[in-house]
Amino acid sequence: MGTHPALMFFLLFSATLSSSCDGGKVLVYPMDGSHWLNMKILVEALHSRGHQITVLRTSTSWYVSEFSPHYTSITVIQEQPQNIESQDFMTSFLERSLEIRQNEGSLWAFFEFYSNLFNMVRENHKAVVKVINSIFENKTLIRELNETGYDLFLTDPAFPAGVILAHYFQLPLVLNVRWIATGEAHFAIAPSPLSYIPALFSQYSDKMFFFQRINNVIYHGMLVYMHYYIAIPPYQAICDRYFGNDVNAMTLTQGADLWLMRVDFTFELPRPTMPNVVYIGGFQGKPSKPLPPDFEDFLESSGEHGVIIMTLGTLLGDLGPDKSEIIASAFASLPQKVVWRHVGKRPVSLGSNTMLIEWLPQNDILGHPKTKVFITHGGTNGLYEAIYHGVPVLGIPLIFDQYDNMVRMRARGVAEIVEVTTLDAESFTSALKNILNPEKAYKQNMLKLSQLHHDKPIKPLDNAVFWMEYVMRHKGAAHLRTESYKLPWYAYYCVDVMAVFVAFGLVITALFWVSCRCCIRCLMRTKKPKQD
Ligand SMILES: *[C@@H]1O[C@H](CO)[C@@H](O)[C@H](O)[C@H]1NC(C)=O
Ligand SMILES: *[C@@H]1O[C@H](CO)[C@@H](O)[C@H](O)[C@H]1NC(C)=O
Numbered sequence: 001m002g003t004h005p006a007l008m009f010f011l012l013f014s015a016t017l018s019s020s021c022d023g024g025k026v027l028v029y030p031m032d033g034s035h036w037l038n039m040k041i042l043v044e045a046l047h048s049r050g051h052q053i054t055v056l057r058t059s060t061s062w063y064v065s066e067f068s069p070h071y072t073s074i075t076v077i078q079e080q081p082q083n084i085e086s087q088d089f090m091t092s093f094l095e096r097s098l099e100i101r102q103n104e105g106s107l108w109a110f111f112e113f114y115s116n117l118f119n120m121v122r123e124n125h126k127a128v129v130k131v132i133n134s135i136f137e138n139k140t141l142i143r144e145l146n147e148t149g150y151d152l153f154l155t156d157p158a159f160p161a162g163v164i165l166a167h168y169f170q171l172p173l174v175l176n177v178r179w180i181a182t183g184e185a186h187f188a189i190a191p192s193p194l195s196y197i198p199a200l201f202s203q204y205s206d207k208m209f210f211f212q213r214i215n216n217v218i219y220h221g222m223l224v225y226m227h228y229y230i231a232i233p234p235y236q237a238i239c240d241r242y243f244g245n246d247v248n249a250m251t252l253t254q255g256a257d258l259w260l261m262r263v264d265f266t267f268e269l270p271r272p273t274m275p276n277v278v279y280i281g282g283f284q285g286k287p288s289k290p291l292p293p294d295f296e297d298f299l300e301s302s303g304e305h306g307v308i309i310m311t312l313g314t315l316l317g318d319l320g321p322d323k324s325e326i327i328a329s330a331f332a333s334l335p336q337k338v339v340w341r342h343v344g345k346r347p348v349s350l351g352s353n354t355m356l357i358e359w360l361p362q363n364d365i366l367g368h369p370k371t372k373v374f375i376t377h378g379g380t381n382g383l384y385e386a387i388y389h390g391v392p393v394l395g396i397p398l399i400f401d402q403y404d405n406m407v408r409m410r411a412r413g414v415a416e417i418v419e420v421t422t423l424d425a426e427s428f429t430s431a432l433k434n435i436l437n438p439e440k441a442y443k444q445n446m447l448k449l450s451q452l453h454h455d456k457p458i459k460p461l462d463n464a465v466f467w468m469e470y471v472m473r474h475k476g477a478a479h480l481r482t483e484s485y486k487l488p489w490y491a492y493y494c495v496d497v498m499a500v501f502v503a504f505g506l507v508i509t510a511l512f513w514v515s516c517r518c519c520i521r522c523l524m525r526t527k528k529p530k531q532d
Contacts, residue, residue, distance in 0.1 A: 023050045024151035024472040027171065028071070029162030030055060032085045034313070036063040037381060038262065039156055039176055041284055044070050045465050046154075054148070056165075058131060060085060074145075076135055082127040083120060093120055097399045102421045113201075114222050118230050125181070125234040128159045132238055135165065145169060151472040157181070157256075160235060160249040167252050168242060172476040174468055178262040178380070179401070180253055182227035183220075185261060188254055189485065190272045194220055197271050203403050205411040206269040254485035257477040260464050262380065266387060266453045267408055276480035278467045282453055283460035284381055285388035288367020295339075298355055299370045302337035308432065309365050310375035311341035312396065313382065318344035319396075323423055325349050330425045334432065336372065339365060366391050372443075373435050378402035383409060390450035392435050392442035396420050413445040 026046055030039040043053050053071040057064040058078035062085040066073050083089040096116055103109040135141060146169060153171040155162025158179045166173040177185045183200050186192055195213060198204035199220035204212055227250070235249040243252075257276065264281025291299065299307050308331070318324050324347045331338045332351025342356045350356070362382065365371055366389040376382045378397040383405055386393050393415040395406035409415035416431040435442045458466070471477050490496050 023052060024469070025148060026051050026053045026152045026154055026468075026472075027145065027148075027150040027165075027169075028053060028055045029153070029155040029165060030057070030064060031156040031158045032058075032062045032064060032082070033090075034063075034379060034381060035156050035158060038284065039154075040070075041461065042154065042176055042260075042464060042468075045461055046468065047071065049465060049469070054150075056135075056162075058082075058085075062086070074141070076131055076138075076141075078127070078131055078134075080127070082124050084124055094399055098421060104421075118226060121181075121226065122230050122234075124159065125231060128161050129234045129238065132161050132164055132235075136168070136238070136242070151475075152468060154468065157185075157253050160253055163252045163256065164235065164238060164242075164249065167247075167255070172471045173256040174258045174260060174471055175253070175256045176260050176262070176464075181231035181249065183223040185259060186271060186273070186277075187223075188250065189259070189482070190274050190277070192271065197269070198404070198407075199223065200401060200404060203407050205407055251485055255481070257471050257481065258467055260467065264384070264387075264453060264460070266412075266449050267380075267383065267405075269408060269411075274480075274482060276477055278463060280460040280464040281380075282384040282388060283464055285384060285453075285460070286363065288364040288389065289361075291361065291364050291368065295361070295365070298337060298339070299365070299368055302370050305335045305337070306372035306436075307365075307368070307370045308334070308336050308338045308373045308375065309340075309360070309362070309371055310338065311360060311362060311382070312377040312398070313379050318342050319420065319423075321345060321347075323420070326423060326425050327428065328354065330428045330432070333425075333429060336436070337370075363389075373432060375432075378406040378409075380405060387414075387446070387449055387453050390443075390447045392446045394418065394431055394435055396423070412449055414442055414449055416442075 028039065028043060030036050043055065046053055047070040055064060055068075055071045055073045057066065057073050057075055058081075059075050060078045060081035061075075062081065064073070066075060083093075093116070097113070100109050100112045100116060103112075150169070150171055153162065153166035153169070153173050155166065155173070155175060157163050157175050157177055158181065160181055163173065163175075175185075179185060180188055182188070184192075186197075194216050196206045196208070198206065198208070199216050200223060202212075202216050202219040204216060208216055232249050236245075239245070239247050239249065239252070259274075259277045260280045261277050262281055262283070263279050265279070267281060290296070310327075312319070319327070321344065324342065324344060327340075328347035328351070329349040331340070331354045332349060334353065336353065338351075338354040339360060340354055340356055341358065341360045343358055346356060363385050366374060366385050371389075371391055373394055374382070374386045374391045375394045375396065376386070378393075378395040379402060383393065393406075393409055395402070395409065395415055395417045397403040397406045397417065398420060403417075406415060406417045410417055416435055418428055418431050434440050484492060
C-alpha cells in the first residue's frame with residue numbers, strides 16, 4: 001500500500017508545526033561571577049534542546065562572554081563594572097570580611113559585618129538601577145526585544161534587573177535562584193518559621209536552643225532591615241515610572257511563574273515549600289572524565305593513602321603567604337598526595353607530595369577513585385560536586401553563605417570546618433586526619449548522602465529543562481502560584497480577622513456582664529419587698 005499524498009503532507013506539516021513549538025526563544029538576564037557558571041549550564045541545556053537563547057550582558061562583564069556557540073548576546077553599555085563583577089573589589093571585600101571575623105562574637109564585629117555587607121550591596125544596587133535605566137532609555141533595544149517575541153524570560157534574581165525587564169515585556173518568568181536581593185529565596189514565598197529555619201549568617205542548624213532562636217530572629221531582622229532600607233528602595237523610581245506605585249521589586253520577584261531552586265534536601269534543611277518551586281540542586285553534577293596523563297600518574301602514585309584536593313573557588317587563589325605556609329607544612333606531614341589550586345607565591349615549606357596548580361579539573365578529580373578529601377571554601381557548586389561523587393569535605397568558609405553551607409554539611413556528618421582566622425597546622429592536620437579516619441564514618445556518611453542525592457525519578461538538569469519548557473508551552477504557570485504576595489501583612493497573618501473575633505468576644509463578654517448585673521439588681525429588688 002503506497003503512502004497517500006495527503007497523509008504525507010499532513011505528516012510533514014505536523015512535523016514542522018511541532019518543531020516550531022519545540023524551539024522556543026528565551027531571553028536570559030544572568031548574574032555575573034560564579035552565578036553565571038550555573039546559568040550557563042541551563043543555557044547550554046536549553047540550546048541542546050533546540051531553543052534559541054539571547055543573553056543580556058553588560059560591556060564590563062566579568063564572566064559572561066560576548067560570543068558563544070550556545071547563545072547570542074546583547075551588550076548593554078556600562079561605564080564601570082558593578083562591584084560584584086570586579087576581582088579587585090571582591091578581593092578587598094574578602095580581606096575586610098576576614099578582618100572583621102577576627103573579632104567575631106563582639107557586638108562591634110556584628111555591626112561591622114552588616115555595615116560592610118550593606119555598603120557593598122547598596123553600591124551594587126545603584127549600579128544595577130543604572131543598567132535597567134539605560135536599557136529602558138534605549139528605544140531601539142526595547143523595540144528589538146519586544147518584536148523578537150520571546151517565549152520565556154530566565155533570570156537570576158539576586159539583583160532584580162531581570163525581574164523588572166520580564167514584567168515590562170510581560171513575559172513568563174522563570175527564576176534560577178537560591179538568593180534574592182533580601183536573603184534566601186524561600187523566605188519570599190513560603191512560610192518560614194524562625195523556630196527551626198536558620199536565618200542567613202546565623203550558622204545554626206534546624207535545632208536551636210532558646211537563646212539561639214533569639215539570635216536567629218535578630219539575624220533575620222537584619223535582613224528585613226536590608227529589604228526595606230537597602231534592597232528594595234533603589235528600584236522604586238523605575239517601578240513607579242513604568243508600572244505604577246502598587247508594585248515594587250519584591251512583589252515582581254514574588255510574581256514569578258516558576259522558581260528553579262538551586263537546593264537539594266540532601267544538603268538543605270527541610271522546610272515548607274510551594275507548588276511553583278522546583279528543586280534542581282546538584283544540576284551541575286556530571287560524571288567525571290578521564291584526567292590528563294600527568295594528573296592521572298600523580299593521583300595513581302598515591303597508592304593506598306589516596307589524594308587530597310584543595311581549591312578555594314574561582315574568586316580566590318590563595319589565603320596570603322602566612323596561611324599558605326601553614327597549609328603547605330600541614331600537607332607535607334601527611335602520607336597522602338595533595339593537589340592544591342594555588343595562585344600566589346610558592347610556599348617554602350611545600351612537601352614533595354603536593355602538586356601546585358593554577359587551575360584544576362575539579363569535577364574530574366572529585367570523581368577519581370583515589371580522591372579522599374575535598375578542601376573547599378564551601379561554595380555550593382563545589383559542595384554539590386562533592387556530594388555527587390561522595391567525597392567528604394573539609395571547609396574553610398570565607399564569605400557570604402559559605403559558613404551556613406558548611407554548617408549544613410557538618411550537621412549531616414560529612415564535613416569538618418576549620419576557622420580561617422585562627423588556622424594553624426595542628427588543627428588543620430587533625431581535622432584532615434579525622435576525615436581520613438575510616439572509624440569516624442565521614443566517608444560512609446557522604447556515600448549515603450550521595451546515594452540519596454542520586455536516587456531521583458529525573459535528573460535535576462532534565463527536571464529544570466522540563467519545567468522551563470512547561471512554562472513556555474503554557475505561557476506561564478500562574479495556576480501554581482499562591483496569591484499570598486498580593487495580600488497586605490495584616491491580611492496575610494489574619495490580624496484583621498483576629499481583631500474582629502476579639503472585638504466580638506469583647507462585645508459578648510460585655511453583654512454578659514451587663515445582663516448579669518441587671519439580673520442581680522432585679523433579684524435584689526424582688527427580694528427586698530419580701531423582707532419588708
Ligand atoms: C541601543 O541598542 C542598540 C541595539 O542593541 C545598540 O546598537 C545601540 O548601541 C544602543 N545604544 C546605546 C546608546 O546604548
Ligand atoms: C510590544 O509590542 C506590542 C505589539 O506591537 C505592543 O502592544 C506593546 O505595548 C509593546 N510592549 C512594550 C513593552 O513596548
